[in-house]
Amino acid sequence: xxxxxxxxxxLAVAALALGSCNEKKGVAEAAPFGVDSLMTEAEAFLGDTVxxxxxxxxxxxxxxxxxxxxxxxxxxxxxxxxxxxxxxAFAPDCVGKELTVRGVLCENRIDEEAVAAMEAQYLAADxxxxxxxxxxxxxxxxxxxxxxxxxxxxxxxxxxIAERNEAEGKPYxxxxxxxxxxxxxx
Numbered sequence: 001x002x003x004x005x006x007x008x009x010x011l012a013v014a015a016l017a018l019g020s021c022n023e024k025k026g027v028a029e030a031a032p033f034g035v036d037s038l039m040t041e042a043e044a045f046l047g048d049t050v051x052x053x054x055x056x057x058x059x060x061x062x063x064x065x066x067x068x069x070x071x072x073x074x075x076x077x078x079x080x081x082x083x084x085x086x087x088x089a090f091a092p093d094c095v096g097k098e099l100t101v102r103g104v105l106c107e108n109r110i111d112e113e114a115v116a117a118m119e120a121q122y123l124a125a126d127x128x129x130x131x132x133x134x135x136x137x138x139x140x141x142x143x144x145x146x147x148x149x150x151x152x153x154x155x156x157x158x159x160x161i162a163e164r165n166e167a168e169g170k171p172y173x174x175x176x177x178x179x180x181x182x183x184x185x186x
Contacts, residue, residue, distance in 0.1 A: 006032070025061035032100055034080045038182035040058040042105060042176040051102045052178065054078060056094045064089040067180070068137045069099060077141035079177040086182050098186040103178040115157050122150055142175055 020082050035054040038045070054069030057077075067080045067090040080101050082089050134153070139145050143160075157173065165171040 010124060027161065032112055034071060034129065035069050036076050038074075038105070039071070039078060039176060042107075043174070045105050046107055046143050047175075048105055049102065049181070050105050050178070052080075053098060053100045056090075056097055056099045058135075059090055059092065059095055060135070064092060064094075066090075066138075067094055067101070067183075068141060069097065069101065076113065077137065079138070079141050079175075080180045080183070081177060083179050083181060088179050090180075090183065091185075094183075094185060099183050100186060101178060101180050101183040103180040103182075106177055106179055108175045108177060109172045110157055112158070114172075115161075119154055142173075 026087065032051040032053045033041075035052060038050065038052050053071065054071060055074075055140065056067050057070050058068040058072070060066035065082045065088070067082070069078045069080060071074065071078075080090075080099075083103075136145065139153070140151060144153055144156055147156055160173055166171060
């Protein structure tokens with residue numbers, strides 16, 4: 001009898017432990033983040049399914065596969081990428097409206113190797129591709145809204161990578177985005 005009591009106690013403790021592991025995800029699901037608060041805490045929620053609310057200021061011109069949400073003062077921008085689970089694209093009427101987007105928070109890391117690869121790709125591209133290398137909203141999301149040339153963007157990446165490596169010991173930049181699973185227009 002004592003063995004069964006011990007076994008039940010172990011099962012109860014294991015169930016509590018498993019429940020507490022999912023606690024962060026449950027909180028993220030229960031209360032939607034604002035864009036500003038999510039971006040402030042992004043590293044802690046990397047890989048988690050979260051819900052975020054924000055004003056959609058732009059949709060990518062290539063079929064609405066990317067929606068850009070801004071925070072309270074419009075300087076913080078979160079890119080939301082459409083997935084097949086949500087229909088593959090955001091509706092054109094999203095622009096100018098508040099959206100609630102549920103998705104997986106992901107990180108795009110840019111390090112020296114990535115910068116070199118972008119430079120090689122840019123050099124190999126034709127003039128039409130070079131003219132459309134990044135939209136203004138994408139640049140804003142990466143803190144490069146005032147940079148007008150490709151070369152200046154690459155130099156900015158390198159300077160920011162060096163700064164972060166010096167300050168945090170991380171030789172890369174982190175740009176967070178959401179792989180959208182669903183969304184609603186408020």
